[in-house]
Amino acid sequence: MDKTVPTLADAVADIDDGATVMIGGFGGSGAPIELIHALIDKKPTGLTVINNNAGNGHVGIAAMIENGLVAKMICSFPRSSNPVAFTEAYNAGKVALEVVPQGTLAERIRAAGAGIPAFYTATSYGTDLAEGKPVEEFDGKYYVRERWLKADFALIKGQQGDMFGNLTYRMAGRNFNPIMAMAATRTIAQVSEFVEPGAIDPEHVITPGIFVDAMIKVPNPAQEETLIRDGVVYP
């Protein structure tokens, strides 16, 4: 078994028009920027993108929006230090938005990965974001029913990875990456360090390889925050 693919273009080759794509990261932390840019090079359209945010500056998800790939964003916080890409597309009616409370977004993704179609949470009870959703009382408190959130693809970023797809993450770059890896039909991981099987202590594996379908080695990945500060525009 070897889940590595030779190029970034190969890694995203199956992502076609209309796909739903989860993208790991929280802001630039843990964002698989090279995979995102490879997807922009392929340029599928009509994508539904699931991420905590909706891009920053003119790289990553913001560049996906500016290059016309995105039809809908599902996120908790479509604001950033430079949200111009999303804001203009949203105001022009080019990109739809589903805002989800951050913990509900995480749990909907986790539930999908765990095969649980719905769950109840107190989050959003009594607010506009609970409109139209079933409410049930448990032990005297009210909870809102939320559905799982699946995707066709997940693009994620790991720190270390081996050919089985076992992954570690770097600091707060973990964020949504491990749960998105579980929730997509096909999970594609870029890893900064590719190592021999056994080099990651089994005690330290965060995402077991069963959740990963393809891996691409990206040593010395760009840091989205640095690209934004340098004013980079992709492509």
Added chain:
Amino acid sequence: MSTIGTIKLSNARIAWRAAQDIEDGAYVNLGIGFPEMVAQYTVEGRTPVFHTENGVLGFGPAPAKGDEDWDLINAGKKAITLKPGAAFFHHADSFAMVRGGHLDVAILGAFQIAENGDLANWSVGKGAIPAVGGAMDLVQSAKRVAVVTDHVTKKGQPKLVQRCSMPLTGVACVTRIYTSLAVVDVEDGRFLLREKLPEISFDDLQALTGAELTTQGDVMDLVVPDLN
């Protein structure tokens, strides 16, 4: 009432007052912006553990300029440092900590707080692009939900009201409000005045509050050092 501007507490001094109520060992989430200032005034000898939604417990202040590691940030996307004993975890675990009631205190900002504890702090309503982040999760599930805020809006309108007119973040969730003039608890569907600046009379404070301020025993003086 034109003197309010001269006597009211600065955000730093409101944050200092809020910090006095954070116990040693408490697990605390501070909202982006103003609430983050509370960490700067941690009481000497106490070690609260700060939680950030994006998967860190036990973080410390910002690093020196040039020492930022952009994989190590807080929910406001600002660079942070780690304290000994820190931990990383993924987003579902991070919000299990929140939703599961494991956080002792969440401190947030507010547009409006109603006397039953309803909070509006995420959306100004029509026209704006909605962005909620983790606020709705935090307010429904932290053991204590505190607000730090000016007592009135920039236009002088009360922020403590009978019913919120702006979109709600959570219902009956706020337990304590630290304002620029007073400390007010929410108990049994009413505002209970605990402390006020000695420079303002009860009647003047009531006039700046959109719902009845009740009392129970003595109202203490709200005393905060200068912090200059």
